[in-house]
Amino acid sequence: MNLIGSKTMETERLTLRSSKLGEQKRLWEILMIPEVNKWYLVGAKRHANNPNHWTWEIQEKFYNSKVDKSDNNDIFVWSVFLKPEYTNSGYEEVIGQVSAQEKGEDINICDVGWYMDPNYQGKGYATEAAKAMIDYMFKEVEINGISSGAVKYNIASCKLFEKLGFNKIGEIEKESPYTFYDGLLTFSKYVLTKEYYFNNENNRIRR
Template sequence: MILKTDRLILRNYEPADWERVHIYGSNPDFSKYEVWGPNTLEDTKKFIADMVEQSKASPRYKFEFAICLKDNGLLIGGCGIRRETEMSQVANLGWAINPDFQNKGYATEAAKALIDFGLDQLNLAVMYATCDTRNIASFKVMEKLGMKRVGMIKGHLEIKGHKRDSYRYELPKS
């Protein structure tokens, strides 16, 4: 499965992708708002193996994609759209961009492709995303996508030994 934008190709993960993913996945600063990370080499290889296996599921209701630059194929991040079940009309969105490629609009562009896929191919009624309330860059992407903040979830996640609050943003089908 491949989704294309003006500057990006979103494709299924491949076994060799672990090297590029590990560059940012092992970075402690990069994962400070996430329940995962920083990844060990084994963590990253397992993630890639799991994503490759997940892409073979049939029927498929979770889609995780490597984000690659269209002009040279370089993997710069990952994104996903995940329904809870095969029949669900609600899905969670997520993205991660290597810090070397942030602040260039790639997260917004990739997430927009996921939204279009969710509406056109999966016939979703609602897409949502959550982020740590301190992760300004992430919720700014959600706002650029037209998602609306619908709430704050107190103590939603335990991250690095501390309870964290999360914002939830939603985009209903119009």
């Protein structure tokens, strides 16, 4: 595994860069949208019912510490920017984030995560960004595999795993470590091994 951090990447419509302060407030705004944080939220569940905790005034310090570490060689988190020619404003806009992190049991196996601005969902941007990240993680960071999952009813995220070539290996009932949902949820478990990734490279979607 090569610890080379979150290098800037270009795709047809997107630029992926390590986290900088400039876009963090917009990313926080995106995460505060219920249809996003229903499935994805970086933060402690015990604060779910405490709106003060989620204000920018409180959150800013967490985002600052995230940015402080963003260029460390073991951090793989990218802010996803839409190139100006594809935005409504005509300026580059941050539309989401993709990330890969150590799974815990084996540092060569990563977990992955993603969220996109609902204004820009359904246009293939998460597929394009996640594919770039996965290519980078296998080809340059040289990880052995990805082991991840999504709530079974999170149709968009499950479709995304399948489009990216992941194999569904089962389901598990557990509490969500990420969302505000309180009870048991059924998660679909997905894996993408190095062997499968390289053997099927030509069959995978292009963006």
